[in-house]
Amino acid sequence: MPPKKKKGKGKGKKKGKKKDDATLELEDKYKRTVDEIQALKDHLSIRKEFTRRSVAYKDEMRQRMLGAEEELEDTKSNQKTVNADMTRQYKTMQTEMSLRIHQLETELARTRSGLSQTELELKKTREEKDKIIQNRELTISDLKLKINSMEKDYEGILRGALDALIQKVEVAKERWEERSTTIQSKNKNVLLEFGLKPLEI
Template sequence: MPPKKKKGKGKKKGKKKDDAQLQLEDKYKRTMDEIEALKDHLATRKQLSRKANMHSTEWKKRMSDVELEMRDQQDDQKAINADMTRQYKTMQTDMGLKIHTLESELQRTTQQLRRVEAELTITVEEKKRMNFEKDREIEKLKHNIYTMEKEYERILLEALGSLGDKIDKARISWGDQSTMIQAKNKHILLEFGLNPLYI
């Protein structure tokens, strides 16, 4: 059997033991509470860490997608720039050819215009000369016609005058001959005993 405890001193020792036990339990409880709190905090931290990792992974994926998209865009931009550069060079070459062709056509047209203008000037001068010569020839012909008309008029007047003189001379001569013939006929009628006044 265990030895009996003394009442006086035993109560004090028991009370001290209970206080120590309480303190120990309280400390243990506080420790367990702290442990639980730390566990909760750790769990929260883990959860936050997982979320952070998930967000980080998601953002890394997004960044990777963005970088890939940017590379694709850069490749597309390079292809577009290359195509635009090619089109620009082609357009510039075509434009240069068109400008050269237009300049050649302009030069040829300018030369043709100058030649036509020179020919037109020559034609105008030739026409003026021909009109002048024609007018001069017309004036010459008019003068010749006027001169011929005057000459024909003079000749006609002279001919008419000469014809008039001839007619007058012929009339005088025919009058004389008529008088002689009448006298002769009268004489013959008288010889036959006829009166000329009754015939």
């Protein structure tokens, strides 16, 4: 039986700082705005192509009408009827084409307006993102300054406490030495009173 494979440890944490929720939300909004702009541009391109085809169709119809007029000159017996019919068709077509062109121009203007609004929103979003990043950097800088100030304050407090403790120890040491000298002197006198010679240390 082959040896069991050791289970590998989980993947290490990815290097780098994680973006905060506000930055991620701004990036998502930015991506959606870019997608909307691209969609508006595609829509505008389609409308332009449709307008071009409409104008070409209008020119084609005009050429057909001119051909019909030449044919009407060859067939003068039907000239008035055909001429009136073609005139009516031409006016109807012209009216319809004018209406259609007007609709397309209106849609084009609306699309351009939407594009301008989207660009303004994108600019505003970028400014908000830059402002958030700037505020975050200022906050980090302020925190670093406060931490440095606190470290210095704590260091000063510790040094003061240590100096005070050393001073108290020195005072206690001096008092103890004085007290010890007094006790030794009393003991020496008591021994002398009993006729004993104190030991020399």
